[in-house]
Amino acid sequence: MENKIDHRNRISTIDKEGGRKWIYAKAPKGFFTNLRNIVAFLLILILVGVPFLKINGNPLFMFNFPDRIFFIFGIVFWPQDLILLLLLFLSGFISIFLFTSLVGRIWCGWACPQTIFMENVFRKIEYFIEGGPSQQKKLNKSSWSFQKIIRKSFKHITFFSIAFCVGNLLLAWIIGVDKLYIIITDPPSKHTTGLTIMLSFAGFFYFIFSWFREQACVLVCPYARLQSVLLDDDSIVVSYDFNRGEDRKSLATRKKEQSPAGSCIDCNQCVVVCPMGIDIRNGIQLECVNCTACIDACENVMQNVSKEKSLIGYTSLNKLKGKGYNFLRNRTYVYSTILIILLGTFSYFLYKRPILELMANRQRGAVYQILPQNKISNHYIIQLFNKSLHNQNFDIKVLSHKDVQIIMPGSKKEISSADAFKSHAIVIFPKQANPSGKLSIEFAVTINNKVIDTFKTNFLVPMK
Ligand code: SF4
Numbered sequence: 001m002e003n004k005i006d007h008r009n010r011i012s013t014i015d016k017e018g019g020r021k022w023i024y025a026k027a028p029k030g031f032f033t034n035l036r037n038i039v040a041f042l043l044i045l046i047l048v049g050v051p052f053l054k055i056n057g058n059p060l061f062m063f064n065f066p067d068r069i070f071f072i073f074g075i076v077f078w079p080q081d082l083i084l085l086l087l088l089f090l091s092g093f094i095s096i097f098l099f100t101s102l103v104g105r106i107w108c109g110w111a112c113p114q115t116i117f118m119e120n121v122f123r124k125i126e127y128f129i130e131g132g133p134s135q136q137k138k139l140n141k142s143s144w145s146f147q148k149i150i151r152k153s154f155k156h157i158t159f160f161s162i163a164f165c166v167g168n169l170l171l172a173w174i175i176g177v178d179k180l181y182i183i184i185t186d187p188p189s190k191h192t193t194g195l196t197i198m199l200s201f202a203g204f205f206y207f208i209f210s211w212f213r214e215q216a217c218v219l220v221c222p223y224a225r226l227q228s229v230l231l232d233d234d235s236i237v238v239s240y241d242f243n244r245g246e247d248r249k250s251l252a253t254r255k256k257e258q259s260p261a262g263s264c265i266d267c268n269q270c271v272v273v274c275p276m277g278i279d280i281r282n283g284i285q286l287e288c289v290n291c292t293a294c295i296d297a298c299e300n301v302m303q304n305v306s307k308e309k310s311l312i313g314y315t316s317l318n319k320l321k322g323k324g325y326n327f328l329r330n331r332t333y334v335y336s337t338i339l340i341i342l343l344g345t346f347s348y349f350l351y352k353r354p355i356l357e358l359m360a361n362r363q364r365g366a367v368y369q370i371l372p373q374n375k376i377s378n379h380y381i382i383q384l385f386n387k388s389l390h391n392q393n394f395d396i397k398v399l400s401h402k403d404v405q406i407i408m409p410g411s412k413k414e415i416s417s418a419d420a421f422k423s424h425a426i427v428i429f430p431k432q433a434n435p436s437g438k439l440s441i442e443f444a445v446t447i448n449n450k451v452i453d454t455f456k457t458n459f460l461v462p463m464k
């Protein structure tokens, strides 16, 4: 009875007094568990391997927030590409809306790093060191003994070591493996900030996986909060077939009462395997990450009692109500249309994006200089961003005026792939005056005399 009423009033991991209810989930066994193990292994391989992959010397993926440079499939994005990044970000959001409305929290159960590391790494280590749920409970309740100290120390040292690796992995996605290697191999005094971040990440992941666990999905994850608006009665989610299952009765009660009953034998196996501590038979709940553990648990039970399978499975509420599958619906069309528009706009802007982006701004606070031989100069800061996969030899010109001289230090005008170039430049005009005190000037960056990008700004002159 408690399950039927209480799950609407409080979350599964908080008891009536408001304290934390520790979840001792039993290890599930079955088809989906095996499949999820394979998927998790492949995803961990991708997570670990991708930071090492490069295209033309550029990282395949890197999200370097501190230096504000991003690589997606080897394509570099600078802060000037904010619109492109925004379009990509919005496309990601709409894809999540689309996929969630179609197939529920498939991301949470199968691909979210929190679920993968919690269920496929940390919980497995916990089973190995402390045993199954009942042994863990017993160990936690027991007073401190030599054996308990050894087990707990071993577990927490292992947890922290893995959390340290996970933290380094995250750092590799942010700053790249090359910089990470330098931080690791250089004397610690040289990279105090990097090492502090590294240890903070390690501490954070240790806290998440050793203690906070499922609370991250229930209390912190913004995606979980959106479930109630993203799902509808046609979304395919892990569900209990209440038509077949009810009236649930244990095998003992069935024997005693000899009255008709549903397929659910009230064995609670779907509850004891749930890492979120919920009872799927209460219907869709915010806590459910669609991890499929309850499907496997119930499939094994159904097999043992020789009943039809799929009492718990992937299905929609409308299918359970006998209304059939309605896969494509209005929201599917709306989300898909928005997604196509966003991705189309993104592709257009990406295609039109110059391979070299030019910025030429006057040195802040500087005024014009009157030079001998009737000339006048302004001081500029020239910035270039190479967005191509190749090194480029370039030239800087003034398109808007003739008889203009540009003096830049150094003779080598080459920029590496995905690199930025910054230089001072003195621009010299024949001396002249203007009522407004400035001339409109257009710079250009050229490759083999072909204009790649232009930048309009002002050239200060004396007022007439
Ligand atoms: S595992 Fe299946 S049979 Fe057992 S309680 Fe859950 S739904 Fe009922």
Ligand code: SF4
Residues within 6 Å of the ligand: 238, 270, 273, 274, 275, 276, 277, 278, 279, 280, 287, 288, 289, 290, 291, 292, 293, 294, 295
């Ligand atoms: S109810 Fe089932 S699918 Fe949902 S979190 Fe629990 S075990 Fe996983």
